[in-house]
Amino acid sequence: xxxxxxxxxxxxxxxxxxxxxxxxxxxxxxxxxxxxxxxxxxxxxxxxxxxxxxxxxxxxxxxxxxxxxxxxxxxxxxxxxxxxxxxxxxxxxxxxxxxxxxxxxxxxxxxx
Amino acid sequence: xxxxxxxxxxxxxxxxxxxxxxxxxxxxxxxxxxxxxxxxxxxxxxxxxxxxxxxxxxxxxxxxxxxxxxxxxxxxxxxxxxxxxxxxxxxxxxxxxxxxxxxxxxxxxxxxxxxxxxxxxxxxxxxxxxxxxxxxxxxxxxxxxxxxxxxxxxxxxxxxxxxxxxxxxxxxxxxxxxxxxxxxxxxxxxxxxxxxxxxxxxxxxxxxxxxxxxxxxxxxxxxxxxxxxxxxxxxxxxxxxxxxxxxxxxxxxxxxxxxxxxxxxxxxxxxxxxxxxxxxxxxxxxxxxxxxxxxxxxxxxxxxxxxxxxxxxxxxxxxxxxxxxxxxxxxxxxxxxxxxxxxxxxxxxxxxxxxxxxxxxxxxxxxxxxxxxxxxxxxxxxxxxxxxxxxxxxxxxxxxxxxxxxxxxxxxxxxxxxxxxxxxxxxxxxxxxxxxxxxxxxxxxxxxxxxxxxxxxxxxxxxxxxxxxxxxxxxxxxxxxxxxxxxxxxxxxxxxxxxxxxxxxxxxxxxxxxxxxxxxxxxxxxxxxxxxxxxxxxxxxxxxxxxxxxx
Numbered sequence: 005x006x007x008x009x010x011x012x013x014x015x016x017x018x019x020x021x022x023x024x025x026x027x028x029x030x031x032x033x034x035x036x037x038x039x040x041x042x043x044x045x046x047x048x049x050x051x052x053x054x055x056x057x058x059x060x061x062x063x064x065x066x067x068x069x070x071x072x073x074x075x076x077x078x079x080x081x082x083x084x085x086x087x088x089x090x091x092x093x094x095x096x097x098x099x100x101x102x103x104x105x106x107x108x109x110x111x112x113x114x115x116x
Numbered sequence: 117x118x119x120x121x122x123x124x125x126x127x128x129x130x131x132x133x134x135x136x137x138x139x140x141x142x143x144x145x146x147x148x149x150x151x152x153x154x155x156x157x158x159x160x161x162x163x164x165x166x167x168x169x170x171x172x173x174x175x176x177x178x179x180x181x182x183x184x185x186x187x188x189x190x191x192x193x194x195x196x197x198x199x200x201x202x203x204x205x206x207x208x209x210x211x212x213x214x215x216x217x218x219x220x221x222x223x224x225x226x227x228x229x230x231x232x233x234x235x236x237x238x239x240x241x242x243x244x245x246x247x248x249x250x251x252x253x254x255x256x257x258x259x260x261x262x263x264x265x266x267x268x269x270x271x272x273x274x275x276x277x278x279x280x281x282x283x284x285x286x287x288x289x290x291x292x293x294x295x296x297x298x299x300x301x302x303x304x305x306x307x308x309x310x311x312x313x314x315x316x317x318x319x320x321x322x323x324x325x326x327x328x329x330x331x332x333x334x335x336x337x338x339x340x341x342x343x344x345x346x347x348x349x350x351x352x353x354x355x356x357x358x359x360x361x362x363x364x365x366x367x368x369x370x371x372x373x374x375x376x377x378x379x380x381x382x383x384x385x386x387x388x389x390x391x392x393x394x395x396x397x398x399x400x401x402x403x404x405x406x407x408x409x410x411x412x413x414x415x416x417x418x419x420x421x422x423x424x425x426x427x428x429x430x431x432x433x434x435x436x437x438x439x440x441x442x443x444x445x446x447x448x449x450x451x452x453x454x455x456x457x458x459x460x461x462x463x464x465x466x467x468x469x470x471x472x473x474x475x476x477x478x479x480x481x482x483x484x485x486x487x488x489x490x491x492x493x494x495x496x497x498x499x500x501x502x503x504x505x506x507x508x509x510x511x512x513x514x515x516x517x518x519x520x521x522x523x524x525x526x527x528x529x530x531x532x533x534x535x536x537x538x539x540x541x542x543x544x545x546x547x548x549x550x551x552x553x554x555x556x557x558x559x560x561x562x563x564x565x566x567x568x569x570x571x572x573x574x575x576x577x578x579x580x581x582x583x584x585x586x587x588x589x590x591x592x593x594x595x596x597x598x599x600x601x602x603x604x605x606x607x608x609x610x611x612x613x614x615x616x617x618x619x620x621x622x623x624x625x626x627x628x629x630x631x632x633x634x635x636x637x638x639x640x641x642x643x644x645x646x647x648x649x650x651x652x653x654x655x656x657x658x659x660x661x662x663x664x665x666x667x
Binding site: 017019020021022023024060061062063066067083084085086089090093094095096097100101 | 143149168196212534543545596
């Protein structure tokens with residue numbers, strides 16, 4: 005059994021095209037949730053919030069917020085369906101979004 | 117055919133240039149998101165779950181084939197090859213980039229289209245009966261009045277910062293297909309015994325979190341007084357409408373809080389203050405606008421056409437489609453073709469660029485170059501010779517556009533829900549797909565008869581669940597999607613708001629629950645009694661028992 009860690013991921017939409025992005029350990033915004041930092045404690049989430057605020061000012065991203073996620077076997081998964089849809093794409097169009105572009109991370113929707 | 121006038125040309129081009137500058141300033145950081153958001157919303161640009169979403173206005177749902185082809189071109193060039201036709205007779209693109217948006221608006225302007233007044237706290241684009249100018253039961257085409265109101269309200273400085281958004285719907289037929297009683301203002305045309313026409317003015321209807329049926333404030337208003345009278349309504353709303361609470365800011369709340377009689381008295385007092393001579397719309401102005409909607413030149417045909425009857429005998433699939441998807445035209449030998457955008461298991465209202473081009477071609481060839489978008493998310497060819505219906509059907513079949521379920525259980529209204537929308541609390545489309553698959557057998561759908569199943573993915577009710585005969589509302593319960601079922605809603609002339617039947621269901625249980633409701637109805641109905649009327653006669657009890665008692 006791999007260990008499950010629960011924490012929070014910082015997300016936003018990239019300003020110029022609206023693409024869903026996640027804040028990584030190196031402080032960049034990446035399209036893949038697997039690259040995201042999972043903040044496990046308040047100090048870490050505060051650091052993510054500060055970084056996001058700066059990047060909003062720098063017109064890189066818009067509408068940043070934290071969402072609940074877990075790390076299972078080294079891969080990150082959003083806990084709520086809304087965020088899972090943002091990390092993957094529409095559940096009704098598996099041919100569209102990150103799930104179709106190879107940027108979806110490890111936890112895909114099952115074929116209907 | 118509907119067209120712009122020279123003023124529209126100029127202001128749409130100016131607006132596009134203005135938006136290009138605003139977007140550039142946003143991207144450079146000169147504008148903050150808080151500054152930019154209202155500007156992009158004034159141009160129909162939202163930020164949704166996966167990308168930006170652009171909502172394009174289609175006034176009165178009326179499109180030429182050239183415009184439909186341009187919508188297909190935009191879908192291919194700047195989106196993912198499809199678009200979503202909405203319950204506001206508009207189209208939405210789901211995968212738009214901010215940096216492309218000004219180019220898209222310029223492409224729309226080329227075909228006299230735009231995204232103005234599809235968002236924001238202004239008078240939104242006016243909606244009408246999708247069979248306007250074609251329906252057999254129509255007194256007069258409602259679109260000239262819609263256009264009059266559009267020209268009056270577009271960018272109107274007094275009404276650009278209302279307490280909240282404002283939606284007007286107009287019908288020229290006694291059978292209301294425009295849902296006028298659930299709009300902020302609904303207009304319905306009447307003809308009196310002397311043969312004169314006048315408008316019934318209804319105010320304060322709406323859906324959302326507080327659904328209400330509009331109240332009638334005038335029974336028979338002369339057409340030339342419409343603008344002045346509606347201006348009086350808008351002034352009363354602008355003055356007394358609440359701005360302290362977004363959820364209490366719509367005119368329906370004002371009408372409800374002060375009461376219909378008081379509201380009416382306020383409007384009449386405001387109206388009486390006006391200098392009458394200067395506020396009437398001139399007859400020649402009404403005629404100028406009506407000329408934009410001049411009907412096509414119809415051929416003189418007989419009502420009964422042997423070729424059409426023979427085609428139905430030869431092709432049972434065509435006969436079924438003709439039975440369900442064609443509607444009575446006001447001119448003999450013609451019919452209204454309703455193209456279902458609800459294939460079995462499909463996404464309600466979605467059409468690919470290829471499908472759009474096919475429908476444009478068919479409209480050009482067979483329907484006087486005209487298409488309509490309906491609020492129940494289908495596409496209409498309004499003026500088709502009955503003898504051409506077979507050729508149209510044969511062209512639609514391979515494109516998966518010939519589903520013969522118009523007005524039946526498979527013809528479901530659904531908002532984009534949590535698959536796309538940032539406001540949604542639950543998904544709508546998968547529920548619609550499950551129900552559509554459950555009733556895949558068209559024999560079963562025809563046996564059940566006319567029923568409207570409407571699904572919204574949140575309380576804002578874009579999927580019109582309150583006025584579905586069967587309404588489904590998706591909510592979030594402790595992080596899980598669950599669905600409330602309402603029965604008895606209707607958006608027609610006998611409009612009503614549905615009532616919640618009982619405890620909600622998990623997503624995978626909904627289609628089964630709908631099946632139980634409809635099975636109960638089929639068992640208890642009287643001969644020829646449609647679902648809505650059976651429900652109104654029987655009340656909720658037998659349906660409650662079917663759904664909950666056995667558990």
